[in-house]
Amino acid sequence: MATTQHQRIIFGLKVRQFRQERGWNFEEMSRQTGISISYLNEIEKGKKYPQPDNQRRLAKALGITPEFLASPELTKQYAPLGDLLQSNFLNELPLDLFGIELQQVVEIIARAPDRVNAFISALLEIARNYSLRDENFFFAALRAYQELRNNYFEEIEEAADAFVGANDIPENGGVPSALLSDLLQKQFDYQIDERGLEKYPELQSLRSVFNPHKRKLLLNSRLNERQRAFQLAKELGFNVLDLKERPLASNFLRVNSFEETLNNYKAAYFAVAILVNRHAFVRDIGDFFSKEKWDAQGLLEMMAKYQASPEVLFQRFNVLTNDFRLEKVFFLRFIHDLDRDGFDIDKELHLNRRHQPHASGLNEHYCRRWLSLTLLRDLQTQQKQDGSRPQLLAGVQRAAFLDTGEEYLCIAVAKPGYPTVGRNVSVTLGVLLDEHAKRTIRFWDDPAIPRMTVNVTCERCTLADCTERAAPPTAVRKREERKRMQELLNKLTDK
Template identity: 40%
Template sequence: MKLLRQEKNLSLAQLSQKTEISISYLNEIEKGKKYPKADKIFAMAEALDVSYDWLVSLKLNKKLGPLSEILQSNILSELPLDVFGIQPGNLLELISSAPSKLNAFISTLIEISRNYNLTVENFYFSVLRTYQEMHENYFSEIERAAESFREKFLENSGEVQLDQLKAYITEKCNYEIDEESLHSYPELTNFRSVLRKNKGNKSLLMLDGRLSDQQKIFVLSREVAYHYLNLGERSFTYAWQSVNSFDEILNNFKATYFAGALLLPEQKLVEDFQAFFKRKTWDSEEFLSIMFKNNSSPETFLHRLTSILPRHFDLKRIFFIKIVHKPHKNGDNNFQITKELHLSGLHNPHGTVTNEHYCRRWQSVNMNEELARQLAQNTYKNPLCSAQISSYSTTPNKYFCISVARPQYPNPEFNCSLTLGFQMDKSFRDTVSFWNDTNVPDVAVSQSCERCPILDCEVRSAEPVILRKKEKEVLIKNRLNELLNTK
């Protein structure tokens, strides 16, 4: 109707005069918020010089063909629009304003995603990261729920005990816990837990008995969250086997966030880091001691800081990266970013570098290699921790990076390093007293070897082919400009 009215060069006011239907009601019809009765449809058809059947036909003309394709696809059901406060009707209104152009844009995005082998699951996880970044990864309602649970069900205000969680899981959630069966299935080694729902009887939580008590506490804390927060759609495995909906991913995130908030109480961390940031020198042992006294894994601890530090210390330009490393005897080391979170912009390094070699000058990569050496020599005892100032060779950006590395237990063939990076802006320098500690190495880095201008790099793993290609393009452009501007 809107397209037809515009083709007739009629304003809403003019159509209102012809049909004796109010402007506001016509506007609601065009937005899909009202469906008129037959007498109004007859009036509109007459004013627009078309038949009644044409106006109510389910077949759209060629100009609205792209809109028809979108409506018949499942894209509107796959897009978690409500996360961004968008109603499907608003999106349809936007699409109907310029259907051909917007459909071409959407088709382009779909084609790009196919070229990069992006699936609906990849898209959902990207939306989740954006959702976290929109809220600076801080969710007050989950923080309050975790604090409420501590007060109601934990016997003391100290660290969470495994026995306390097991008691809640069995009594309140009506679960049975089996720590013997899961690891007997070699195909399921990636799953720390599997929940089997039984009708009418207790549900069975199969927990990998090889996990440390620390890991079991985190798994059970997530199960508590599903029950205590009354979360609906969920995955029944700890690691993802398949994704059915965005709500499933969102609820998994909420359960994970709850577990972190339960194990690492907000106020306690704030007090610890108020003291830590006043130190004039960086101290790896002190950083690890804060982590150890909270009985937390490095991943839970560093990821928890991405919620606390922006909120309470105004450190908003930060990133979290997890790099997994599988050492090979032939020296062909593979480093892969498996988790990342960027607040206030996309920082480097990040996981969008396809088939490139991450810069070996980042200490997160170096520490994985050092960890592999210690494990090979049987000298590894505790997680490795270090700090580095990473200075980009092609930009003025500097990052103060704190990294922790340890074996990927219970999968000892993999090692992992976790890095929390702070852009060294004024807020960081005002908050963190050890920002200029001369004992922290300042290292020139790049995003990947293929893009790196540091030609004398002693740890380069690949030639700078992308850099040279860009330099050649710049040279061609400059020569062409000289030729065209020569009189």
């Protein structure tokens, strides 16, 4: 009977534990069981699962029953690891993408089980307390993989170039959704219903749903041309890249595996690559960066040229790492919930290192001085004044972080969250202003660009007299209180 990796790992952990309790090395264990040292080593690493006769010999030597040895039950010492293995979480993590084997992780744990299992128990407790689910870890692992690859995937770029060339897709301008729809129907036998979600009011927040049994794509009739083109291009990505495990709805209602998360990203990457041709875009960005003055209209015209949403255009800024060697960058997407007037980061990416502006899971107030938020405020003001759906707003800022002094050139665009009502969205590109960035982006020192001292959240900011402050510096006060207490303790305990 075939055994799973988890069965082999649990069996190996038990053998290791009881061998060590007896103080036996592999040589003594081999003498007691008649099993070779090399095979025993493979068993303990979770690479081999012995036949029943060898299981009985091992159990007899270790003083336990064969039934317990072969069961999924672990002793108290390894119980947290057993919970982790049975949750299937470790199996779903993309360890192979990072050159790690599951057995290596288990071996690290087995070397110091008490300490590491206490650490695992703490992580599981934190996950429960903060309502973290598998999908939180899957998305975090995906971001780590994107960052490892500088968010640039040559193999997908090549597949997109080949598809564009073979199907006469426009390379220097907008790609019409009708062309993409035609390609899906003719090459991949799709049925496309452009009003397919119209009679389902509960699904109006979704942009598309795919029925794999009928090969039918149901689209939200409220999508504009840009959004419709992206959904169709993404479907082409699933098919051209032969991605089998995939979500069936445009929004993740439930994440089933990391493979599904990764494939969804790959299909979206392919979509962006055919909608905004890399070679043309690199030329356009080169021209844009060579200007001496910041040109907001030029950025918006670039979006219009490629008929790209801000999210698609900013995703295409991934060429900065490969073609411009700008690697110290971050991308943020903010959601402004208009009903509760709250700001949340729902997407972020940090290349080269963890940059200062980042998401916080502590329900703190993001710095209101960030360009991402000031543009959203401006957009909200426009909506209140004229009631109509305003145009896109583009802006630029030189943001210097209070604690580190590091300065970023931030470029952002804000827009209504159409077709979802009651929210606005901003996307931001931040480039660390080192010497290479200053040579590459000529307008970085344009006097017209606003300069602002910023921080991460109000609760952790020491800046005095900040008119934009949305919350008191509670975390700063607690830190200062602990510091004063420690100073007093040091005085009381000095010789």
